[in-house]
Amino acid sequence: MFYDPLSQDHGLRHTPLKALVIPRPIGWISTVNTQGQANLAPYSFFNLVCDAPAMVQFSSSGEKDSLRNCEATGEFVANLVSTRQTQAMNASSALLPPEVNEFDYAGLSPARSQSVAAPRVAGAPASLECKVHDIIELPSSQAGRRNAMVLGLVTGIYIDDAYIKDGMVDQEAMLLLARCGYRDYAQVDKVFELSRPGEA
Numbered sequence: 001m002f003y004d005p006l007s008q009d010h011g012l013r014h015t016p017l018k019a020l021v022i023p024r025p026i027g028w029i030s031t032v033n034t035q036g037q038a039n040l041a042p043y044s045f046f047n048l049v050c051d052a053p054a055m056v057q058f059s060s061s062g063e064k065d066s067l068r069n070c071e072a073t074g075e076f077v078a079n080l081v082s083t084r085q086t087q088a089m090n091a092s093s094a095l096l097p098p099e100v101n102e103f104d105y106a107g108l109s110p111a112r113s114q115s116v117a118a119p120r121v122a123g124a125p126a127s128l129e130c131k132v133h134d135i136i137e138l139p140s141s142q143a144g145r146r147n148a149m150v151l152g153l154v155t156g157i158y159i160d161d162a163y164i165k166d167g168m169v170d171q172e173a174m175l176l177l178a179r180c181g182y183r184d185y186a187q188v189d190k191v192f193e194l195s196r197p198g199e200a
């Protein structure tokens with residue numbers, strides 16, 4: 001089959017796009033507003049986009065609090081999510097008034113970051129503290145909804161020592177949660193090693 005994503009003429013029960021680019025890592029984005037109130041929400045339009053310097057992006061489908069806070073303060077933290085935090089992650093995606101703190105709502109504790117004012121999520125396996133490098137406007141949706149990509153320069157990396165083993169990150173032990181299509185998720189619990197051509 002083939003379809004034009006603008007027409008959405010795919011003939012399937014649900015739009016298939018987000019079931020194709022899988023699994024998507026989840027950036028659990030913590031920010032503060034100009035009054036210093038914390039905000040937290042998951043974003044699966046999220047990834048590492050450069051390693052030297054370390055840079056990540058998350059994209060907002062619509063003008064949401066995380067985007068507004070990044071515009072106002074120039075900072076955010078991208079926390080990685082373990083499947084042990086699945087319910088809290090999901091709770092933090094609820095549509096709540098800006099004054100409601102998602103940390104409290106989801107039963108989570110904020111922990112002090114070292115290089116930004118936004119707190120990281122205590123208990124997350126790793127957290128990437130970021131300064132906003134750029135906010136790139138993406139084409140609006142057909143309904144006129146604003147879409148924007150927030151590019152962040154990583155200024156500090158927290159890793160829970162529990163996941164360091166023999167000088168490496170124990171990737172399977174983190175049990176990272178990833179987003180798939182529809183209402184589906186995946187758990188990263190099995191990795192395998194492959195050397196690149198010419199590598200010892």
Ligand SMILES: Cc1cc2nc3c(=O)[nH]c(=O)nc-3n(C[C@H](O)[C@H](O)[C@H](O)COP(=O)(O)O)c2cc1C
Pocket residue numbers: 026039040041042043044045046059060061062064065066067089090092093094095096179
């Ligand atoms: C697993 C998951 C991934 C999500 N990914 C995105 C995303 O990439 N972009 C987006 O705009 N919303 C995404 N959402 C929805 C937001 O989390 C939700 O709209 C949230 O209320 C936004 O909060 P905020 O206004 O505090 O930023 C996702 C939700 C879930 C549960």
